[in-house]
Amino acid sequence: MEFRFFEIYRNAEYLELLLEGTLRSALLSAGAGLIGLTIAILLSASRYFHVPVLAQVSAAFVEFIRNTPLIVQLFFVAFGLPMLFGYQWNFTAHALLALTINFSAYFAEILRAGYGSVPDGQIEAATALGVRKRLIFIKIVLPQAIGKMYASLNSQFIFLFLTTGIISEIGVRDLTYAGLYIDSRTFRSFEVFIVLTVIYLLTAFAFKGLLNLLYRTMFKWRATA
Numbered sequence: 001m002e003f004r005f006f007e008i009y010r011n012a013e014y015l016e017l018l019l020e021g022t023l024r025s026a027l028l029s030a031g032a033g034l035i036g037l038t039i040a041i042l043l044s045a046s047r048y049f050h051v052p053v054l055a056q057v058s059a060a061f062v063e064f065i066r067n068t069p070l071i072v073q074l075f076f077v078a079f080g081l082p083m084l085f086g087y088q089w090n091f092t093a094h095a096l097l098a099l100t101i102n103f104s105a106y107f108a109e110i111l112r113a114g115y116g117s118v119p120d121g122q123i124e125a126a127t128a129l130g131v132r133k134r135l136i137f138i139k140i141v142l143p144q145a146i147g148k149m150y151a152s153l154n155s156q157f158i159f160l161f162l163t164t165g166i167i168s169e170i171g172v173r174d175l176t177y178a179g180l181y182i183d184s185r186t187f188r189s190f191e192v193f194i195v196l197t198v199i200y201l202l203t204a205f206a207f208k209g210l211l212n213l214l215y216r217t218m219f220k221w222r223a224t225a
Contacts, residue, residue: 007186008195014182021178022199026207028096028174029161036103037153043108045137048115058108065105071166074098078170095167095174103160110152114145147219154211158204165200175199 008014043058065073078094081087089097118141126136146153165176179196183189 003191004186004188005191005195007188008182008191014178017173017178017181018175018195018199021173021175022203024092024172025161025164025174025176026203028092028099028167028172029157029164029207031096032099032103033157033160035100037107039100039104040107040111041142043104044111044115045142047112048137048141049133062105062108065102066109070098070102070163071169073102074166074170077101091167091170091172094170095164095172099160099164099167103157106156106160107153110149110156111145113152114149115141117148118144150215150219154208154215157211158207161207162200162204175203 008018043062046054046058049055074095077098078091082089122140123136126140127133131139165174168174168177168180171177175196179192183192186192
């Protein structure tokens with residue numbers, strides 16, 4: 001078999017597409033991860049405090065998202081919601097919304113498990129001192145839950161990042177879209193997807209490095225324990 005990687009790296013258009021796609025995939029994943037984590041905290045908090053109706057809605061939302069394919073969610077957000085509500089965004093915005101919804105459900109379930117790992121004695125001690133339940137959650141429960149479940153959140157984020165190539169199905173010019181575009185013009189599928197594999201691998205390692213650095217910075221009390 002003759003490898004012809006030069007058909008990719010000698011073409012400035014292809015290199016630009018790969019760079020643009022890598023940045024778009026990384027930025028969409030990072031944005032969806034940050035917004036999704038914020039929403040996940042709210043979803044899991046409603047269940048932690050057993051808020052009437054909201055807790056049940058949050059539980060149903062999490063179960064629905066975790067038990068339906070991402071591509072179905074993506075198509076519903078990109079094509080279904082605009083038909084229902086009469087609006088139209090560009091497909092990148094639709095992809096961000098779909099990824100955020102998906103990320104938030106998985107993160108919420110991980111956090112909910114983390115809340116149960118916080119020792120009851122700490123909560124009882126804070127309650128005995130007259131600390132309000134909301135403050136106990138913010139100062140004691142949430143930081144420890146995130147710290148203990150950080151590895152799971154990290155792994156889940158990397159896994160979800162690696163599935164974001166599906167957004168190319170609605171025309172978002174991400175890394176997978178770039179690979180498919182190059183493949184359709186060079187017909188060198190093997191070389192193209194080797195390149196994509198390497199780029200996804202390097203990007204995932206970059207994310208893992210940044211997340212580990214963030215952990216050591218924000219959770220020194222755990223990293224040095």
